[in-house]
Amino acid sequence: MVFEELHGRMLKSLRFFNILPETRGETHMPKIEVNETLFFSLVGRRYDAAELEKLLPVAKAELDEWNRDEGNEDDRVIKIELNDTNRPDLWSTAGLARALRIYSGDPVPDYPFFSRDGDQREAVFRIVVDASVRKPRPYIAAFVVSGKPITDAMLKDVIQTQEKLAWNFGRKRRTISMGVYRIALIKWPVVYKAVTPDSVSFVPLQSDRSMTLSEILREHPKGREYAFILENEPEHPLLVDSTGAVLSYPPIINSNDLGAVKVGDSDLLVELTGTDLPSVTLAASIIACNFADAGYCIKPIAVDYPFDTDYGRRVVNPHYFQAPVSIDANRIGKLLGKPFTPEKARECLARMGVRSDQHGVFVSASPPEYRNDFLHPVDVVEDVMIGFGMENFEPERPHDFTIGRLTPIELLSRKVKGLLVGMGYQEMIYNYLGSGRDYIERMNVPGDDTIRISNPMSENFEYVRPSILPSLLMSEAVSAKAPYPHRIFEVGKVAYRDVSANYGTTTRQKLGFLASHANADFNEAASHAAALLYYLGEDNAVGDSEDPRFIPGRQAAVLRNGSPIGVFGEMHPRVLDNWGVTMPCIAGEIDIETLLPGASSR
Secondary structure: OOOHHHOOHHHHHHHOOOOOHHHHHOOOOOOEEEEEHHHHHHHHHOOOOHHHHHHHHOOEEEEEEEOOOOOOOOOOOEEEEOOOOOOEEEEEOOHHHHHHHOOOOOOOOOOOOOOOOOOOOOOOOEEOOHHHHHOOOEEEEEEEEOOOOOOOOHHHHHHHHHHHHHHHHOOOOOOOOEEEEEEHHHHOOOEEEEEEOOOOOOEEEEOOEEEEHHHHHHHHHHHHHHHHHHHOOOOOEEEEEOOOOOOEOOEEEEOOOOOOOOOOOOOOEEEEEEEEEHHHHHHHHHHOOOOOOOOOOOEEEEEOOOOOOOOOOEEOOEEEEOOEEEEEHHHHHHHOOOOOOOOHHHHHHOOOOOEEEEOEEEEEEOOOOOOOOOHHHHHHHHHHHHHHHHHOOOOOOOOOOOOOOOOHHHHHHHHHHHHHHHHHOEEEOOOEOOOHHHHHHHOOOOOOEEEEEOOOHHHHHHHOOOOOOOHHHHHOOOOOOOOOOOOEEEEEEEEEEEEOOOEEEEEEEEEEEEEEOOOOOHHHHHHHHHHHHHHHOOOOOOOOOOOOOOEEEEEEEEEOOEEEEEEEEOOOOOHHHHHHHOOOOEEEEEHHHHHHHOOOOO
């Protein structure tokens, strides 16, 4: 299946191999613990274990553990495992309760405190962003919670939600972190700025002495745990009030006075900082809706930027930024195998908390304030399916029986793999999604044709790979202790922008190979490419190449009918240095789809 045919649901549900140690654990399915009393008070009714287990699949969840006979119900917790990572709004007691409550018939909640694009509403509270923070951590979203003191169960749930969002959704605080503060001690406006790490000191949480930012990273437990985020930055982010009193050192730790929230506190400031504005804004929206559902009043905060953002220079948070997604009701019926009128589809969407409009046979779905997972119309179909109820679809026997066979490209791919193995190479399997740092910056290429996912869950899975070579270098970068020579390859899909294609993108099946040892040179790369083409029955035609990934003069283009279909040569020292590879490397990449009978070069 080609990438342009992949829809949002498939992109979000793919499970990837974790190659780099730093990415491990970021795609694990979240597991939450909900306070029994708080959970059922938010749901609006009590369920026994059997009822709850039957209802949880509508939130892509399942009951993990519930010891109903132990202790008081105010202290008991229900452990629930979430089976999907594209719904961070469900990683909390309030969020999960909201989904079950709406599905069971309650109306879709209204959150009037959200601003929209073009909304000029004023806010009592204000945060000023300084231009200095643009490089290390540019974005912040915040709001005020008031109305009643925070309870023990609610505080524990806020902490749990903060940890889940920062760890899973925020890549261990790299892209999102959160802080909560007592507003009575804050002098407005709050300033978000960057400072040199030795120029400011304050008393952090879990400490009784003042420490500079550098000392916190070296000596404080939280500083050592998250030092990797900022240790290479010349300036670090800091949140202070108008008097200069420190609120926090995001994303590391809060101060011990303004940032120490306890049970019984009221009028709280909630802020989230990060490197991706939509992710930060969505996380703030989730927390705000959770507090609102629990009966708290949400007061907006205006954030003023000195630079342009996707939502303008003044953003009043919480902010609604999601775009509606439309789909033909007939298309819904075709995909689900059951006729759906627009009215019926809207009824199912309402059970999922999704507001919608009808335009003829088309249904336009607007994601709730706390969701941003509608990447494609098929995602709307999924919500219709869940809202309708999986148990309401009657099982059907297959209507047609066919004999499967391998496609020509798969047969050719297997032949290529066999030849590379025979030449002493080891086959690898990699992710189809990765980071801009790996696919663009480290490869010394402009990246104009690289495809970016519209709302990625993490920066490690933000781009569709345009080449196999970054994946091979990723393995080589962590293999210095393995005996040389190293010879690895992969045959797989790559995708890139193509204005001539129907969807604006093209997907191709390519071979990428890499060899690393002290004597690796152009002649070896040329001989391996020539041997491969010979055994595939192709002419060994080469031409000039100016690929920035390779050393000038030590590279060549593979030609078929006079058109380039690949490249090979010695990897550029700058690329190797970007990956931390110290051994010479040769590599090559060939579009093997062009080798099919009757195929044209791309």
